[in-house]
Amino acid sequence: MAPTPDPNSVGGSAKQDEATLKVPSKDPKKKDEKKDEDLSEEDLELKQNLELYVERVQDPNPDLQKAALESMRQEIRASTSSMTSVPKPLKFLRPHYGTLKAFHETMPNSDLKKYLSDILSVLALTMSAEGERESLSFRLIGTEGDIGSWGHEYVRNLAGEIAQEYTKRQSEEASIDDLMELVQQIVAFHMKHNAETEAVDLLMDVEDLDLLLEHVDKTNFKRTCNYLTSAAKYLPGPDDMLVLDISYMIYMKFEEYPNALQIALFLDNTQYVKQVFTSCTDLLKKKQFCYMIARHGITFDLDDEMVADDDDREALQDIVNNTKLSEGYLTLARDIEVMEAKTPEDIYKAHLLDGRASSGASADSARQNLAATFVNAFVNAGFGQDKLMTVPSDSTTGSSGNWLFKNKEHGKTSAAASLGMIQLWDVDSGLSQLDKYFHSNDNPIIAGALLGVGIVNCGIKNDCDPALALLGDYIDKEDSSVRIGAIMGLGISYAGSQNDQIRSKLSPILNDAKAPLDVIAFASLSLGMIYVGSCNEEVAQSIIFALMDRSEAELGDALTRFLPLGLGLLYLGKQESVEATAEVSKTFNEKIRKYCDMTLLSCAYAGTGNVLKVQDLLAQCGEHLEKGDIHQGPAVLGLAMVAMSEELGVDMEIRSLERMLQYGEQNIRRAVPLALGLLCISNPKVTVMDTLSRLSHDTDSEVAMAAIISLGLIGAGTNNARIAGMLRNLSSYYYKDANLLFCVRIAQGLVHMGKGLLTLSPFHSERFLLSPTALAGIVTLLHACLDMKPIILGKYHYVLYFLVLAMQPRMMLTVDENLKPLSVPVRVGQAVDVVGQAGRPKTITGFQTHSTPVLLAAGERAELATDKYIPLSPILEGFIILKENPDYREE
Secondary structure: OOOOOOOOHHHHHHHHHHHHHHOOOOOHHHHHHHHHHHOOHHHHHHHHHHHHHHHHHOOOOHHHHHHHHHHHHHHHHHHOOOOOOOOHHHHHHHHHHHHHHHHHHHOOOOHHHHHHHHHHHHHHHHHOOOOOOHHHHHHHHOOOOOOHHHOHHHHHHHHHHHHHHHHHHHHHOOOOHHHHHHHHHHHHHHHHOOOHHHHHHHHHHOOOOOHHHHHOOOOOHHHHHHHHHHHHOOOOOOHHHHHHHHHHHHHHHOOOHHHHHHHHHHOOOHHHHHHHHHHOOOHHHHHHHHHHHHHHOOOOOOOOOOOOOHHHHHHHHHHHOOOOHHHHHHHHHHHHOOOOOOOHHHHHOHHHOOHHHHHHHHHHHHHHHHHHHHHHHHHOOOOOOOOOOOOOOOOOOOOHHHHHOOOOHHHHHHHHHHHHHHOOOOHHHHHHHHHHHHOOOOHHHHHHHHHHHHHHOOOOOOOOOHHHHHHHHHOOOOOHHHHHHHHHHHHHHOOOOOOHHHHHHHHHHHOOOOOOHHHHHHHHHHHHHHOOOOOOHHHHHHHHHHHHOOOHHHHOOHHHHHHHHHHHHHOOOOHHHHHHHHHHHOOOOHHHHHHHHHHHHHHHOOOOOOHHHHHHHHHHHHOOOOOOOOOHHHHHHHHHHHHOOOHHHHHHHHHHHHHHHHHOOHHHHHHHHHHHHHHOOOOOOHHHHHHHHHHOOOOOHHHHHHHHHHHHHHOOOOOOHHHHHHHHHHHHHOOOOHHHHHHHHHHHHHHOHHHHOEEOOOEEOOOOEEOHHHHHHHHHHHHHHOOHHHHHHHHOHHHHHHHHHHOEEOEEEEEOOOOOEOOOEEEEEEEOOOOOOOOOOOOEEEEEEEEOOEEOOOOEEEEEOOOOEEEOOOOOOEEEEEEEOOOOOOO
16 A cells, blocks of 8 residues: 655655755754754764665665665664654654655565565654554555564554544445454554553444453453443443443453442343352352442342352342341441431521521421421431430320421321331331321321331332332322322332332323322322333333323423323433333423423433433523423433533533523523532532522522522532531521521431431442432432422422432441451542553542541542451442451561
């Protein structure tokens, strides 16, 4: 593939000569004399030698040619070793590039011509014009020798040219075999010389990542996989899945099972998860895998292939079922010494405000008590004791019944359910405490007890299915509040389990003409939760029919928005699988059609970071519409759902939301605070905090309410003092407005959630994995907040309890081989992204040393500060099993 000779080739090369001479100087003659004087003697000698070689190469005598080429080659090779500046030989040979090129074209085919090709290929590094790819074309006709000996820079340049050539040949459908041979060599060279990232880039360009598997070894597989998994977020589909597949295979090849399991969970590939279990023989490691699966919140049944021994399998299944969560959480609470119950007054801290606020408290006592119920439930979540609901009946303050009856009708539902929240994850004691409410003859209390049962079982699976046994009989009762309690309870306790028994109970409700709208809405929502991300056809069908049967009047109702949401949750994060359903949704009544479309799109691409979908949604938000249109709300939330998967996307999205606040219509402005709340959930970024603080004084009360709830969401479980201060001031600012005050109270409860031990972030494992059930819970609450007045400020305030799906202890708890807590020193600091950095950089910065169990804030990472134990998982979050290091010696 020699470049076509110029018709006046002598002139051509002469012109080139002039051009090249001009590079170092304006006036060649004067400067040349000067330049020669400036050179040191060695350089001068080198220059003269090289000029001599150039003449010799053109000598008709082949032996002389060979000797000259050999010497030239030696000179170039000797100099390319250090790459700080352009190597001297290349510098001195620049003027002769054209001459050599012209001569090369006249040479007959021989080994010498190949030799010269090699040298020209290296010279082309500094000489060839942009886009000519001369280095590559000379390389392909040169010798087959070792590329690496010409130095790194040369190899990198070649790789770049190969990528361009490859795209060109693909479009012309030409053969690429010769390129692929070269790629093999380059990849092997890069992998040997710690340039894994460059090898991966080249292989992505030539679409042949399978080559990696041959070239990775024990020393570089971790860095390679690190780069692959972090690049996956920025690749278009289906490349992203392919890249993760390759890294899964590499991890399996080197028996790095915990990482392989993470990728299997990310791909949502049950086959891969099974493979990890069957390939690994170490029982302790399998226990660690079980903890990882439990944290991810998927339902997973071990079979005898994965764990042969029955007793072991039962123990492992217990871990997957999350039965140890409550115990671990309480261990953490005892260690941090926050076991003592807190009252809502401890959270409000009204004494810090001036007298004005407290005097207005009597405005709406039932509403105040309802707010206190929620604050109490969120703050004492999972601690098993509080000062309102679990007070022993014989004490002087009276029985827990007293608090229940300080609430009005539907308020009792939330009050009874709050007991479930306080006993969160502790199924046995929770059920025994809730039992007394089942004998009540007051429907709202029964409804609350049913919901409470669901909440206690949230994320905890059990072989005897207590939730289904208790709630199943109440689904078809007369009273709709009781039915909703049971339906919502099932949705929360079996989220993500894809349990067919429940489907057969709930599906008929959707198509029951007599069922009230609210029951249908909650049934659709619960089915969406239970089958979250499963793309289940039958459930989708029932919800679609339920949507089609709604009358005009019902479509205007606020609760109808839960039907499309239930449908969207079925496809959560499943990308293209939603398309068929999205087509069907175009046939709906125009009142709900667009709403459904946006909801489906945003759910299907949630957490994928797909840029094209972000653009589609932005286009929807840019339109200026009539008052009646409601589909822009879910579009704004959708932006946050799609972009939340990685830091860069989050920052960009926060900026576009700022724009929307300036230019958007009212219905968009109402959704923006909620989208900000989702982007930074449990991660109070100062800029977002300020924006929300500004919006919380907005003239439009809907915007203000959304902003206040979002302040609670971004500070959820962080005890953030600044947000707590803002909310206290807001509570005195809005002391006359019952609705806004209610929102402020809820937000205060969220900020102090679990006394600062919990997080709502659906991401875990260093922001790599997204728990589908957690996201489903958050998104449901946000959709309800799009229309606050009828839902959260109306009689469906218990929608707030959907947040329980996302509540997780933000802890790292180390346990020994018998799963008993074990205290070891760890360093906790800000996580640093070290992908593709040279050497072994530190993964955390600004750390402090604590002894476990420890709390991890957003963006923090832990590492063991002792060599005495080896952690069984590379990512220190949640439960970590430590095994003793056999090589450890006491100092």
